[in-house]
Amino acid sequence: MSGRSSNITGNAGRTEKGSGGSGGTGSHHPGALSRRRLLGTAGAAGATGLVLGATGGAAGYAATRDDAPTALTSVGSSEVMFHGKHQPGITTPLQASGHLIAFDLAPGAGRKEAAALMRRWSAAAQRLMAGEPTAGGAADGTGHDTGIALDAGPSSLTVTFGFGAAFFERTGLADRRPPGLDPLPPFSADHLDSARSDGDLWVQIGADDALVAFHALRAVQKEAASTATVRWQMNGFNRTPGATAKPMTARNLMGQIDGTGNPKPADSDFDQRVFVPSGGDNAKYEWLAGGSYAVVRRIRMLLDDWEKLPVERQDRVIGRRRADGAPLSGGTETTAMDLDKAGPDGKLLIPDNAHARISSPERNSGAAMLRRPFSYHDGIATDGTPDAGLLFICWQADPLRGFVPVQRKLDRGDALSPFLRHEASGLFAVPGGAAAGEYVGQRLLES
Numbered sequence: 001m002s003g004r005s006s007n008i009t010g011n012a013g014r015t016e017k018g019s020g021g022s023g024g025t026g027s028h029h030p031g032a033l034s035r036r037r038l039l040g041t042a043g044a045a046g047a048t049g050l051v052l053g054a055t056g057g058a059a060g061y062a063a064t065r066d067d068a069p070t071a072l073t074s075v076g077s078s079e080v081m082f083h084g085k086h087q088p089g090i091t092t093p094l095q096a097s098g099h100l101i102a103f104d105l106a107p108g109a110g111r112k113e114a115a116a117l118m119r120r121w122s123a124a125a126q127r128l129m130a131g132e133p134t135a136g137g138a139a140d141g142t143g144h145d146t147g148i149a150l151d152a153g154p155s156s157l158t159v160t161f162g163f164g165a166a167f168f169e170r171t172g173l174a175d176r177r178p179p180g181l182d183p184l185p186p187f188s189a190d191h192l193d194s195a196r197s198d199g200d201l202w203v204q205i206g207a208d209d210a211l212v213a214f215h216a217l218r219a220v221q222k223e224a225a226s227t228a229t230v231r232w233q234m235n236g237f238n239r240t241p242g243a244t245a246k247p248m249t250a251r252n253l254m255g256q257i258d259g260t261g262n263p264k265p266a267d268s269d270f271d272q273r274v275f276v277p278s279g280g281d282n283a284k285y286e287w288l289a290g291g292s293y294a295v296v297r298r299i300r301m302l303l304d305d306w307e308k309l310p311v312e313r314q315d316r317v318i319g320r321r322r323a324d325g326a327p328l329s330g331g332t333e334t335t336a337m338d339l340d341k342a343g344p345d346g347k348l349l350i351p352d353n354a355h356a357r358i359s360s361p362e363r364n365s366g367a368a369m370l371r372r373p374f375s376y377h378d379g380i381a382t383d384g385t386p387d388a389g390l391l392f393i394c395w396q397a398d399p400l401r402g403f404v405p406v407q408r409k410l411d412r413g414d415a416l417s418p419f420l421r422h423e424a425s426g427l428f429a430v431p432g433g434a435a436a437g438e439y440v441g442q443r444l445l446e447s
């Protein structure tokens with residue numbers, strides 16, 4: 001979905017930098033002060049006379065020149081808060097550029113080293129998300145920020161941290177490993193590459209600017225220093241904010257509008273579905289309160305086969321129209337699917353094996369998850385097919401009431417399955433957000 005779509009959230013937790021006077025951060029960022037002293041989006045757009053993308057006035061575009069300081073556009077100036085009840089990057093609107101990176105703790109690194117790493121990572125994430133350079137003296141000893149994002153604002157950067165099952169053994173915290181991290185069951189459609197699956201630590205980075213996102217990726221990798229080594233890394237993307245005339249749900253690389261059926265933050269059961277509650281039966285797991293579980297799957301799309309299908313057949317595979325996301329039972333994208341409605345020939349309008357039918361909470365005892373993916377394209381494979389698909393990331397309070405039952409059912413009869421290949425998988429417990437002065441995971445590592 002588009003970053004501006006309300007399907008995940010509106011602008012909850014996001015503010016815009018650049019509306020004057022807030023630049024006193026002691027920043028080493030040469031452009032930062034001049035930009036932040038200047039007018040906000042409307043002023044910038046007005047000054048240049050250039051406003052593109054009619055997204056409710058939220059996505060102005062200001063032409064810039066090095067020698068003429070200009071306010072950041074709303075894309076650059078949007079800032080997501082690092083501190084909060086939940087980590088950023090879960091209900092944040094989809095960003096245009098994403099990196100996923102998993103690490104394993106280095107031999108000899110235990111709880112103390114992991115705590116120091118989470119402290120370094122949290123400090124770096126907080127600075128980067130505020131649009132500031134890293135503190136200098138990165139743990140790898142280079143002593144300076146890479147400069148990759150020097151001219152940009154926060155650009156909605158989020159950095160989100162999770163722990164894999166093996167993290168708990170390696171840090172001597174096996175008794176604190178929550179049951180939700182039990183391994184996912186095998187599925188018949190799995191073609192999983194273990195080298196690109198799992199990991200002790202997982203970091204999700206998203207930003208609306210590719211350089212800002214890459215800058216954060218480098219910082220995260222450098223801060224890992226000798227404590228953790230990279231296990232796998234994947235890169236993804238979504239539509240750029242302002243690319244569509246109105247905010248809309250994103251499309252995936254099959255061309256489908258993808259994200260319509262997501263739980264909405266305004267739903268009364270949203271938190272219950274997505275976030276781990278506080279005060280569970282067992283105090284051992286209290287560190288995860290306000291957190292969530294991320295299931296990460298690299299799902300290759302067999303696009304050459306998919307694109308051979310006529311559009312009407314593509315629509316029937318999903319149960320929704322590719323053109324506008326409307327269910328085949330009628331209405332518009334936001335009309336509820338009528339799973340019992342039949343056509344004049346007596347056949348169900350949304351076929352029995354349609355993906356949206358099989359995965360719907362209505363048909364899964366209410367099982368639901370918040371899908372927040374990035375598309376990926378890793379070039380053309382040697383057989384000439386695109387190595388492209390979805391970095392499927394879904395968030396839930398309990399994988400056994402979210403991903404697992406739904407994927408089990410999809411595995412048995414989803415019309416979309418012949419066009420997909422699940423190539424990598426990970427399951428991570430994502431702690432709640434850090435309070436001011438705290439680092440992510442502190443409640444696990446220091447209590």
Ligand code: HEM
Binds near residue numbers: 260318356357392410
């Ligand atoms: C590359 C793989 C996939 C593609 C291209 C895809 C595509 C879609 C599309 C186009 C929709 C309909 C629009 C919407 O509600 O978002 C949808 C719905 C949905 N999908 Fe997928 N999907 C994929 C994989 C999965 C997986 C692995 C799961 C979970 C195990 C899943 C769970 C769901 C759910 C829960 C819905 C919403 C159903 C509803 O609310 O009625 N999808 N998907």
